[in-house]
Amino acid sequence: xxxxxxxxxxxKITMESLSIVIENGIVESISHRSGSxxxxxxxxxxxxxxxxxxxxxxxxxxxxxxxxxxSLKGKSKTSSVIxxxxxxxxxxxxxxxxxxEIDVEDKLVLLKEIEKHLRxxxxxxxxxxxxxxxxxxxxxxxxGIEGTSFVPRTGVIVSAVSKGNGTLQQYSERRFGITxxxxxxxxxxxxxxxxxxxxxxxxxxxxxxxxxxxxxxMDPALGGVFIHEALGHAVEGDIVLQGGxxxxxxxxxxxxxxxxxxxxxxxxxxxxxxxxxxxxxxxxKREIIRNGVMVGYLTSRxxxxxxxxxxxxxxxxxxxxxxxxxxxxxxxxxxxSLEELLEEVKNGVFxxxxxxxxxxxxxxxxxxxAEYGYLIxxxxxxxxxxxxxxxxxxxxILRNVxxxxxxxxxxxxxxxxxxxxxxxxxxxxxxxxAVVGGSVNG
Amino acid sequence: MDELSHVIEYLEKNASEFEIFHQKSxxxxxxxxxxxxxxxxxxxxxxYGVRVIINxxxxxxxxxxxxSLMNSAKYAxxxxxxxxSEEAEGLPPSERYPVVTxxxxxxxxxxxxxxxxxxxxxxxxxxxxxTRDGGVEVLSGEVAGEINEVHIINxxxxxxxxxxxxxxxxxxxxxxxxxxxxxxVSRNSRLNFEDIGKRAARLALDSRNGIDVEDGVWDxxxxxxxxxxILANTLYPSLSGESVYKGRSMLIRxxxxxxFPGLTIVDDGTLPEMLFTxxxxxxxxxxxxxxxxxxGVLVGFLYDHKYGKKSGNETTGNAFRENYGSQPHIKPxxxxxxxxxxxxxxxxxxxxxxxxxxxxxxxxxxSGDFSLEGRNAFLVExxxxxxxxxxxxxxxxxxxxxxxxxxxxxERQVEHTIxxxxxxxxxxxxx
Numbered sequence: 001x002x003x004x005x006x007x008x009x010x011x012k013i014t015m016e017s018l019s020i021v022i023e024n025g026i027v028e029s030i031s032h033r034s035g036s037x038x039x040x041x042x043x044x045x046x047x048x049x050x051x052x053x054x055x056x057x058x059x060x061x062x063x064x065x066x067x068x069x070x071s072l073k074g075k076s077k078t079s080s081v082i083x084x085x086x087x088x089x090x091x092x093x094x095x096x097x098x099x100x101e102i103d104v105e106d107k108l109v110l111l112k113e114i115e116k117h118l119r120x121x122x123x124x125x126x127x128x129x130x131x132x133x134x135x136x137x138x139x140x141x142x143x144g145i146e147g148t149s150f151v152p153r154t155g156v157i158v159s160a161v162s163k164g165n166g167t168l169q170q171y172s173e174r175r176f177g178i179t180x181x182x183x184x185x186x187x188x189x190x191x192x193x194x195x196x197x198x199x200x201x202x203x204x205x206x207x208x209x210x211x212x213x214x215x216x217x218m219d220p221a222l223g224g225v226f227i228h229e230a231l232g233h234a235v236e237g238d239i240v241l242q243g244g245x246x247x248x249x250x251x252x253x254x255x256x257x258x259x260x261x262x263x264x265x266x267x268x269x270x271x272x273x274x275x276x277x278x279x280x281x282x283x284x285k286r287e288i289i290r291n292g293v294m295v296g297y298l299t300s301r302x303x304x305x306x307x308x309x310x311x312x313x314x315x316x317x318x319x320x321x322x323x324x325x326x327x328x329x330x331x332x333x334x335x336x337s338l339e340e341l342l343e344e345v346k347n348g349v350f351x352x353x354x355x356x357x358x359x360x361x362x363x364x365x366x367x368x369x370a371e372y373g374y375l376i377x378x379x380x381x382x383x384x385x386x387x388x389x390x391x392x393x394x395x396x397i398l399r400n401v402x403x404x405x406x407x408x409x410x411x412x413x414x415x416x417x418x419x420x421x422x423x424x425x426x427x428x429x430x431x432x433x434a435v436v437g438g439s440v441n442g
Numbered sequence: 443m444d445e446l447s448h449v450i451e452y453l454e455k456n457a458s459e460f461e462i463f464h465q466k467s468x469x470x471x472x473x474x475x476x477x478x479x480x481x482x483x484x485x486x487x488x489x490y491g492v493r494v495i496i497n498x499x500x501x502x503x504x505x506x507x508x509x510s511l512m513n514s515a516k517y518a519x520x521x522x523x524x525x526x527s528e529e530a531e532g533l534p535p536s537e538r539y540p541v542v543t544x545x546x547x548x549x550x551x552x553x554x555x556x557x558x559x560x561x562x563x564x565x566x567x568x569x570x571x572x573t574r575d576g577g578v579e580v581l582s583g584e585v586a587g588e589i590n591e592v593h594i595i596n597x598x599x600x601x602x603x604x605x606x607x608x609x610x611x612x613x614x615x616x617x618x619x620x621x622x623x624x625x626x627v628s629r630n631s632r633l634n635f636e637d638i639g640k641r642a643a644r645l646a647l648d649s650r651n652g653i654d655v656e657d658g659v660w661d662x663x664x665x666x667x668x669x670x671x672i673l674a675n676t677l678y679p680s681l682s683g684e685s686v687y688k689g690r691s692m693l694i695r696x697x698x699x700x701x702f703p704g705l706t707i708v709d710d711g712t713l714p715e716m717l718f719t720x721x722x723x724x725x726x727x728x729x730x731x732x733x734x735x736x737x738g739v740l741v742g743f744l745y746d747h748k749y750g751k752k753s754g755n756e757t758t759g760n761a762f763r764e765n766y767g768s769q770p771h772i773k774p775x776x777x778x779x780x781x782x783x784x785x786x787x788x789x790x791x792x793x794x795x796x797x798x799x800x801x802x803x804x805x806x807x808x809s810g811d812f813s814l815e816g817r818n819a820f821l822v823e824x825x826x827x828x829x830x831x832x833x834x835x836x837x838x839x840x841x842x843x844x845x846x847x848x849x850x851x852x853e854r855q856v857e858h859t860i861x862x863x864x865x866x867x868x869x870x871x872x873x
Contacts, residue, residue, distance in 0.1 A: 034504065035504065048480070076481070076482075389804075
């Protein structure tokens with residue numbers, strides 16, 4: 001295939017997973033999944049042809065991809081990709097305790113025990129979700145890069161719905177990792193479950209926040225979502241080149257205060273880890289903001305060409321076409337303790353956790369809903385808040401942040417163009433000024 | 443004997459009940475970027491899901507080749523034996539399926555690379571040709587066509603085979619610093635791609651030079667897309683009979699009460715040509731029409747076979763899977779909303795009109811509370827529309843449904859929702 005194409009790659013992905021849901025004391029579901037798929041991508045005369053196929057139909061897939069590239073010639077945009085030296089990469093993650101060697105019976109006993117800690121007076125629904133998943137990748141391209149990898153992911157979500165005061169409230173905690181069954185040694189899940197139930201019950205009595213622009217403190221979970229959603233998506237090379245980012249053309253400019261440093265690092269053993277991306281490029285730390293100056297975008301093989309990047313962030317769900325994606329994205333720490341940040345704010349709102357969020361990278365605006373919060377009065381936590389939302393202009397926030405002294409990572413799944421990939425977001429506590437929503441009358 | 447017969451023989455010996463779900467899909471996607479076609483992909487996807495019941499325990503395993511089907515069957519049997527919940531209610535019985543129409547178009551099946559090129563270019567030109575002065579740019583988009591085949595059998599004699607098609611286009615357009623997107627999906631090939639492009643471009647152009655709006659209480663007009671994104675993230679999960687059974691639905695307190703005056707909500711999986719129409723659901727129960735809210739009165743919920751039995755009702759044919767790799771869950775089919783007051787002009791007096799929301803998935807699915815950033819929002823005054831810079835809408839879905847002023851006449855289907863634009867009284871907004 002080298003002779004007829006500018007670039008081509010074949011990638012086989014094999015997946016296996018087991019998931020267990022325990023709900024209200026009983027097994028809700030146990031599901032096992034397995035499967036494989038082959039992705040073929042060719043760039044011929046600057047035109048992409050892509051086929052997603054099966055192991056038995058690799059030849060057919062290659063033919064289809066070439067046919068698409070030929071038919072599109074002259075009718076589509078022409079592309080080019082960066083190429084690197086040849087290399088052969090192999091990564092097999094070693095688990096301390098391989099979940100596949102542990103009986104499903106024993107997993108059920110363990111999970112039911114954790115679930116008991118959620119069941120509390122005032123809890124209407126309690127749920128523990130467990131999953132273990134394995135991803136094998138075999139990658140080969142026309143530039144002489146070969147890679148094989150095996151990466152396991154294991155995780156637990158505990159979730160409680162409380163009932164009272166004419167409302168239902170939900171709270172959940174999750175711990176995921178690039179890990180095997182040793183995740184149960186790392187975290188005290190019964191204690192996490194008890195705390196989850198407690199928060200869900202407290203939310204029944206929580207108040208709406210005062211609305212409007214004010215001083216706030218975000219916890220690392222919400223801070224991480226802010227960095228991922230509000231800044232991270234705006235530095236994804238494909239969005240930048242599509243003209244969809246407020247940060248287009250901002251490389252080299254000071255866009256944030258000098259204490260702001262932001263990185264994306266797939267080599268960290270956090271949930272967004274990968275040894276090489278889905279275009280065969282080794283996963284390495286990328287600088288996004290250094291001392292407030294925008295220094296680089298995240299790129300794939302194709303977007304790297306126009307943005308002077310070096311690729312390494314081309315990721316796909318299954319064998320879909322790789323998109324520019326984040327991995328473990330984080331805002332590096334400052335030097336303040338939480339107490340000092342609260343003292344700095346004096347009177348304002350503390351926001352914790354995230355029910356997700358979304359942004360318009362072009363307009364540089366964001367909106368997130370926190371899971372809960374507290375009023376800050378005289379530099380201390382006061383009444384608990386619920387239905388707290390946060391919105392603002394990303395660049396205004398980044399020019400005015402005071403940072404806590406420890407980064408914490410939170411795992412999650414990030415969706416883009418219908419593809420979902422594992423990521424983690426990291427941040428210290430952040431003090432800033434933003435618009436808090438909830439009740440306008442508040 | 444082929445592999446499938448071996449698997450059936452094994453399951454007949456080792457399981458009380460079993461089901462094999464086979465799904466095969468073929469899909470073309472043409473990607474669009476910066477006024478041009480960017481790439482195209484073709485995909486084959488094939489997979490099996492095996493569900494087994496033993497002693498009222500359920501096990502599930504999926505795979506992607508017929509050769510691994512026996513392995514999945516054995517795995518499902520193993521897991522079913524470990525499920526000690528005694529919660530299973532068996533699998534659906536064999537029943538006659540309704541005849542549904544307009545869900546398969548052979549023209550989509552025969553479409554090739556060049557046809558997708560033409561459709562993508564027509565959508566791009568629709569957007570670019572919208573003004574003579576230029577200033578419109580297509581940021582991204584796609585045209586996709588899919589042929590999907592489902593084959594389901596179970597040990598109670600259920601056997602369903604269905605082939606369906608879908609064709610759709612999505613485009614995001616920029617005019618100065620304003621963006622807008624539009625989309626349309628159809629089960630047949632009679633879709634106007636040029637018009638999708640035009641609508642996106644007009645919306646982006648109309649959204650330029652936004653002004654600020656004062657915080658306060660406003661009548662709010664939601665387009666079908668904006669209305670759907672609120673309902674899909676709050677109301678629909680609460681209409682599930684499973685949510686009700688498990689205490690996760692706020693709706694149960696209002697059963698048989700007049701709670702949403704003037705509103706009727708029906709789930710109908712048999713409507714001709716609609717996006718979620720099928721002869722049977724993903725566990726082989728026949729599709730049907732289910733009234734959920736009748737003239738304001740909450741009268742029912744959506745069920746699959748399991749939760750239908752558990753709540754003393756029967757399935758409403760609403761068991762759906764994300765794909766062969768997942769077990770069925772309760773989801774709506776086509777939700778039709780109707781309201782007593784209909785007008786062809788929703789823009790009377792002053793109001794805020796919102797085309798779509800950013801981050802609708804952040805709404806609280808359980809309490810129904812939301813605070814969402816509106817996209818392509820306008821201030822409507824004396825029939826005149828002025829674009830807004832930004833607007834946040836706060837509320838609760840149940841309050842929204844209690845405060846409908848009237849429905850428009852521009853009905854369309856967006857995802858599961860079939861509705862026109864709606865005017866809601868007194869929503870809290872901030873600029």
